[in-house]
Amino acid sequence: MSGLLEGKNIVVMGVANERSIAWGITKSLHQAGANLIFTNRQERSYKKLVKLLEKHEIEPKLIVSCDVASDESINEAFAKIKDEIGVIHGLIHSVAFANREELQGEYADTSRDGFLLAQEISAYSLVAVTKAAKEIMTEGGSIVTQTYLGAERVIPNYNVMGVAKASLEASVRYLAEDVGKYGIRVNAISAGPIRTLSAKGVSGFNEKTHLLEEKAPLRRGVDQDQVGDATLFFVSDLSRGITGEVLHVDSGFHIIG
């Protein structure tokens, strides 16, 4: 796979630590020869990222701060990427947030603010970054986001995030139509449960991983590296005929009734 992304500039959003899905993606893209640009929200994530890159001897092209809750922050981040890098060829969106107390109990109890927050950070953010990224994807490109089965089915506790992911998946289709004429593709990976910082402490996570090991066709869980390689496929020209798609990387769990 080495050389598949040689000379391509790819922006990766959402590395919080070594367990992040975005870190699995980073390793796959790096092995394929990509030049990597990173964005973080929290200082803590920035520090973790710098250490991880050193440990794995990956030289980042640029690391910029970006809080997707703010248009100003997104605009500043992409202006800096434009100034220092110029053209980009790919964007990895691996960002989501909902209030922890709304990821349990009844969806019907979701607050107005909690609903809007989950939509803003987990779904609208893809629209906002696509808008910014398309301006510097002048040679065509590929945008990849991360979703979960809870967008398609009612999965206990996923609640407000399930509705946000449904909105994210619909956005993938609408955005794919908009930017297709510029040679830009937009796709999503729907990963099975992976133990990350976000997943920490949320109710029902352990049962979900056991369910995959018992019921999925492949009878095993999913890891960050599998999502990384599937994302590499979407970023690379190997997937040049595919856009507006949601690809399940879940040991086949979603086909089981």
Ligand code: NDP
């Ligand atoms: P992580 O906790 O590792 O990553 C979540 C990231 O979201 C963090 O890097 C965090 O940045 C970022 N983030 C949150 N709010 C903002 C914001 N306002 N602006 C910018 N960045 C923000 O968890 P995962 O790797 O699990 O999550 C990545 C994606 O994968 C999410 O979309 C998640 O829904 C999806 N997913 C996860 C699955 C799983 O089982 N883990 C399964 C299917 C999909 P910071 O740390 O700087 O705050």
Ligand code: N5H
């Ligand atoms: C059915 C399940 C289990 C229940 C639902 C979990 C949903 C998790 C998604 C969101 C993104 C988690 C979240 O926002 C946590 C925050 O409230 C608290 N955490 C933080 O603030 C940490 C420090 C930062 C880094 O996190 C973020 N997000 O910024 C779903 C699981 C089986 C699969 C899963 C875990 C899916 C998913 O979308 O992540």
